[in-house]
Amino acid sequence: MTTINSTEKRLAEEVLGNIQVVDTQTVKDMLEKELASLNKKIIVLDDDPTGVQTVHGVSVYTDWSVDSIEKGFQEENSMFFILTNSRGFTAAETKKAHIDIATNIAEVAKKQNKEFIVISRGDSTLRGHYPLETEVLKDTIEGHSDLQYDGEVIIPFFKEGGRFTVDNIHYVQYEEYLVPAGETEFAKDRTFGYTKSHLGEYVEEKSDGRFTAENATYISLESLRSLDIEGITNQLLQVTDFNKVVVNAVDYVDVEIFVIALAKAMKSGKQFMFRSAAALTKVIGGVSDKALLTREELIQEETNHGGLILVGSHVKKTTEQLEVLKTSDFIEFIEFNTHLVLQPEKFQVEIDRVISTTEDLIQSGKTVTVYTNRERLDLGEGKNEEELKLSVKISDAVTSIVGRLTVRPNYIVAKGGITSSDIGTKGLEVKRATVAGQIQPGIPVWYTGEESKFPGIAYIIFPGNVGAVTTLKDTVEILNK
Template sequence: MQTNNRSVDEVFSQIPSLDTNLVNDIIEQELQHFNPKIIVLDDDPTGVQTVHGISVYTDWSIESIDRGFKEDHSMFFILTNSRGFTSAETTKAHQEIAANIVAAAQINNREFIVISRGDSTLRGHYPLETEVLKDTIEAKSDIRFDGEILLPFFKEGGRFTIDNIHYVQYDNELIPAGETEFAKDRTFGYTSSHLGEWAEEKSNGKYQAEHMTYISLESLRAMNIELIEQQLLNVVDFNKVIVNAVDYTDVQIFTIALIKAINKGKQFMFRSAAALTKVIGGVSDKSLLTRDEMMSEDTDHGGLVIIGSHVQKTTEQFKELKKSSVIEFVEFNVHLVLEPVQFKNELNRVVETTNKLILRGKNVAVYTKRERLDLGEDRKEDELKLSVKISDAVTSIVKRLEVRPAYIIAKGGITSSDIGTNGLEVKRATVAGQIRPGIPVWTTGDESKFPGISYVIFPGNVGTNTDLREVVEMLSKK
């Protein structure tokens, strides 16, 4: 279905406003009667881009999940990084995660809900991941899921759902998601912008758009909580619930009705972007992080930026960063991966240069060669294997650092995940907050290579063109 681009100003001027203080009061009261532990499975590290003071675990052992259950906060994250997995790998991982969640819940005698946090531009292993979670949890417990909530709204990234169509904001224009570069993803591509039709497309027709439940902006803005609650109470057979939203207020009103339905016995699985986690987890607003908050110790060393993402937004931000005088650039020619000896020598050169520059107090941006390595349509598996080798090499740059940088920024979801878990060897981090809207910062745990360092997880497709340069320049001020 072809849909039209829309003007941001025109769309938002037509949507009725609400008393946000009233909505805040109601959601606050409703959350006091909501006691399950909220477990968010993050398919790359950028899903913590709306929260702060929350733990992120980088493995899904029973021990880690048990620690999460025992925390005072109602919510914790598990980083799966499954967007970088094959279908077989993500199936195995989600079977293990679901089994361990059920086991930890039984140890702690605690109810739980699982949120599968996916990309706000609709990429990822959907519906595979939530179906595996559903099947495994049902097989190992008495839980039976009535439906699945789809809520990809993410204000900070300019992702809005209006009249059931999901949009991506470019400047002052809303582009239907199915007509963006994200829909052309080689692994996770799709054609539909209408979320019901997208879910039908992704499920190969198992679930029909016409039979899904739609939570309209009209109902949300009319605060018709009873109607929305009744819609949720009527959902059966794991059917899909499409939630429209253009602001956090819409998510809050939906969550009020959702909690009422859950408290009446309904069970839902969730596939959402980062907005729902903030609301249902009761996470307060927090100002953007300052340099002083992020620099735990004085150092004469430079910072490190690693750029792996190749999406258009990253390319634009990288061009802007190159205009900055506070940073040195080191290109990593990853195309040499086809020549193992040359590739090893190239990696050694990059590591040695990076160490020297950081020690001399220079900020360093290591970037992978900007042209994609394309072996052709019929060699996608070979490309995937090479991309893993490249990712391992990029990660080893951090692993082999001999000096502690002032800060680390990783650009791109898979890049930041690999650096966090393998390069920095983080087992548990705390989300300090955001340095720009939608750009989260971890404070690494004591077990990591650099304990207590500020690690900026900069999504490939988030931020203005100047955000990366401005963040680097802010952190570089002495």
């Protein structure tokens, strides 16, 4: 299990238990009224496919062509997602993709004479190409339109994953404890590491001091829970020079109250860019609550074949969940020796072995879990870009398992953001999917489009860092009832 130094953690009950209660129905009524008159298309750029973990009935496009963006703008829904998968990109690739996306959005919006909001959906544990993505979006959109951004809203709260922001410090929940994000394994990410848990200081660190904690605007839980809509709106009206707005939140109602004030500020002419986790998209998109999906809803085309589970994520939580899954007696397990990526010929033999074995087992009705080496490939200090490129080769190999399958599994589960993105776009060849909902809190399901390799299959996108140690096993058991 993950062990946390006792000096770094706080009891969740103590932190979250003394926060003022608010009438949620009053808030929902106010929010509905504000959103009804907002009249902006909401475009969510998702840096991996897990960002749809709070929504349902929403389209996800897997490319950012003008054609796809036009289709998104023409939908009746106020919101659509574009899967960028940029967490698996180099910085140069990320910059190019976001210039292209922003240029195409500005072009389509101008053609359709429609106002829009862009949300850069990032990781609730603060990993990703930040501030690169939002700064490129801002500069490109401003260069191709009349829009000028006043500020950027930072809101990494994600209840389903146990991510809370209190007194401007972002926490990750481990069982009954809240741990400052900067003290977790996520902060030690070799590509996207950071040290600060205070979000103003995090921005200052990541922007190399160009944006300071002192100049950030902080939306406190006290002002949110006292329903000080006017005060919060006035705070937002004062934001200039693309300075940051840090939103504290421990429940959805905090985001709802903030969005009421935000909508008022935007109607007064203020323009904001957004860097958020998945909670904001549900609220600003006006997405209703939905019960967790049942097996009957998930498996629309029964087969006599087994299911397929692919585990690529290396975070500790995933490895712990995999160990629990291994106690299942109805699953066959195949370890994929991905360290052979350093020896191309041997690596190809290993890929062929895994695919052949997987195919035979699924055909015979067995559910199969393919998992990569649990030890991450480590090339040493200063080799981040090289490691990222090798991780892409590994992800391509895992993806090819789906791409080369000739038998349709009963369902597919992909564990890890980059893994699930590549399997969705390259392996399943999805161009547009519909989010069915969630099978467990924070674990979304796509129904694949007609153009995909397996049309209408339930594709379960299981984030690496979500759930208890038993959640992966629980999820698979739902699918195999």
